[in-house]
Amino acid sequence: MRRLSEEDLLWKRLERYGKSGRYPFHMPGHKRCNHPFTEEFPNPYGIDITEIDGFDNLHHPEGILKESMDWAAEVYGSDRTYYLINGSSCGILSAICGVSNYSDKIIISRNCHKSVYHGIILNNLKTVYSYPQIIDKMWITGGISAKDVEKTLKNNQDACAVLVVSPTYDGIVSDIRGIAEKVHQRGIPLIVDEAHGAHFSFDRGERKRLFPMSALDCGADVVIQSLHKTLPSFTQTAVLHVRKGYVDIERLEWYLQVYQSSSPSYLLLSGIERCIFEMNERGKEYYQGFEERLRRLREGLTNMKCLELLGENIIGSYGVYDIDCSKIVVSCRKSVLSGEALGKILRDKYGLEMEMCGADYVVAITTFLDTEEGLCSLRNAFLEIDEWLIQKNKRREKSSCTEFWPGRRAEIAMTLAEARKGRWERLKIKNCAGRISSEFIYLYPPGIPIIAPGERIDQDLIGQICRYKEMGFPIQGMEDHKAEYLKVCDMGSGNQSDHNRSKDDED
Numbered sequence: 001m002r003r004l005s006e007e008d009l010l011w012k013r014l015e016r017y018g019k020s021g022r023y024p025f026h027m028p029g030h031k032r033c034n035h036p037f038t039e040e041f042p043n044p045y046g047i048d049i050t051e052i053d054g055f056d057n058l059h060h061p062e063g064i065l066k067e068s069m070d071w072a073a074e075v076y077g078s079d080r081t082y083y084l085i086n087g088s089s090c091g092i093l094s095a096i097c098g099v100s101n102y103s104d105k106i107i108i109s110r111n112c113h114k115s116v117y118h119g120i121i122l123n124n125l126k127t128v129y130s131y132p133q134i135i136d137k138m139w140i141t142g143g144i145s146a147k148d149v150e151k152t153l154k155n156n157q158d159a160c161a162v163l164v165v166s167p168t169y170d171g172i173v174s175d176i177r178g179i180a181e182k183v184h185q186r187g188i189p190l191i192v193d194e195a196h197g198a199h200f201s202f203d204r205g206e207r208k209r210l211f212p213m214s215a216l217d218c219g220a221d222v223v224i225q226s227l228h229k230t231l232p233s234f235t236q237t238a239v240l241h242v243r244k245g246y247v248d249i250e251r252l253e254w255y256l257q258v259y260q261s262s263s264p265s266y267l268l269l270s271g272i273e274r275c276i277f278e279m280n281e282r283g284k285e286y287y288q289g290f291e292e293r294l295r296r297l298r299e300g301l302t303n304m305k306c307l308e309l310l311g312e313n314i315i316g317s318y319g320v321y322d323i324d325c326s327k328i329v330v331s332c333r334k335s336v337l338s339g340e341a342l343g344k345i346l347r348d349k350y351g352l353e354m355e356m357c358g359a360d361y362v363v364a365i366t367t368f369l370d371t372e373e374g375l376c377s378l379r380n381a382f383l384e385i386d387e388w389l390i391q392k393n394k395r396r397e398k399s400s401c402t403e404f405w406p407g408r409r410a411e412i413a414m415t416l417a418e419a420r421k422g423r424w425e426r427l428k429i430k431n432c433a434g435r436i437s438s439e440f441i442y443l444y445p446p447g448i449p450i451i452a453p454g455e456r457i458d459q460d461l462i463g464q465i466c467r468y469k470e471m472g473f474p475i476q477g478m479e480d481h482k483a484e485y486l487k488v489c490d491m492g493s494g495n496q497s498d499h500n501r502s503k504d505d506e507d
């Protein structure tokens with residue numbers, strides 16, 4: 001057995017990393033910073049208890065947790081708000097299972113997070129996709145329009161619910177009010193994965209809004225928000241809000257019990273409550289200062305020549321209803337740099353860690369806990385890199401289509417669950433053209449399937465996966481961690497155990 005030295009222990013590594021001076025432009029939203037809010041919190045061991053007398057039970061709340069969640073519902077203006085300690089993922093699973101019966105049909109936007117697809121598999125749902133448009137100059141996904149949803153609903157009158165992601169990982173917001181109207185005309189619920197928009201709810205006060213309105217205020221029936229992504233809250237903390245009318249609340253609550261731990265952490269629960277309390281009390285003040293810092297950052301980045309900031313000029317096209325200006329999305333599509341290379345320069349030369357590096361862009365998450373100094377170093381780093389690219393004349397001759405998946409409409413040959421659970425064989429990826437995938441393939445982050453089980457694989461997709469591999473991207477979802485072999489559906493006859501096999505198909 002390998003001996004683990006004390007210095008190798010995870011908490012030691014984390015502590016060392018915390019002192020390394022690397023600046024986090026990623027989640028969690030508290031940014032590990034020195035702020036009275038983070039400093040006042042007690043020693044985690046001292047407040048880590050279980051469901052002892054007087055401290056209620058998250059799965060059967062009757063005391064302080066019930067009171068706390070009822071108070072939170074008032075803060076948010078929902079009919080019910082639930083604290084989630086297994087991230088938005090468990091809220092998404094519960095929402096999907098809570099609004100559907102086994103084998104129902106659901107309409108979802110194709111750019112959903114993998115947790116949505118997992119929920120669909122759990123309830124064996126048939127999926128119909130609403131495809132976001134592609135913002136081609138940056139090659140990121142745009143929004144879903146109310147018109148698109150209306151059309152999809154018209155062709156699928158038996159759908160039990162609609163689920164869209166807004167904002168996306170890149171901060172793109174769809175017209176939730178318009179979509180909710182269309183969905184409600186059919187008498188079914190709208191679920192919004194607002195994992196990246198928890199901060200929208202606290203943009204209050206008389207001044208012009210800094211952030212878009214929360215989906216809850218735009219008429220969505222179930223809204224799931226990760227507090228940990230953009231607010232000062234511990235990783236894994238999230239909330240789920242429900243409005244009465246189109247959702248069976250008791251049924252949804254049952255699924256929350258299924259998908260949440262039976263030993264919910266009081267550390268996380270108290271962190272959730274404290275975050276909501278703080279934002280409700282002082283959010284307005286925090287956002288005022290943040291608005292100014294964010295404005296300076298974004299203005300400083302508007303005139304880059306080789307790099308390009310995703311800005312408000314995109315609103316109104318590509319289905320984009322609004323953008324989350326706290327997401328700093330910088331495209332390097334006009335330069336010779338890949339997103340990975342840009343992220344590496346930012347990390348190695350400037351000590352700035354991004355949230356995500358795509359093929360052609362990087363994403364930095366900013367929150368009101370970012371310091372002026374931190375935001376200035378981000379701006380200066382981008383400007384210096386842009387200048388270097390100009391001087392070296394490092395523009396891309398012709399923009400190649402390196403990003404790929406979002407607009408792709410693969411043939412859906414069977415449901416996700418059928419493809420996941422049926423017979424399969426494992427083939428080298430290069431030999432999978434024409435076959436139906438039995439596995440997911442996604443880059444993590446952002447965890448949006450490039451291919452989902454049940455979709456037919458084509459040569460373009462294979463080429464793209466190979467390019468991602470060459471570029472060293474984090475390809476996940478397949479059992480083969482080296483991403484060389486893929487499980488595809490075996491359509492032959494015979495019994496399952498005979499067919500579930502790896503084929504050594506060298507050619």
Ligand SMILES: Cc1ncc(COP(=O)(O)O)c(C=O)c1O
Nearest residue numbers: 086087088089113165193195226
């Ligand atoms: C769009 C989206 N939805 C849901 C999730 C899941 O959230 P959580 O990590 O809080 O479970 C993620 C995670 O990154 C996400 O990007």
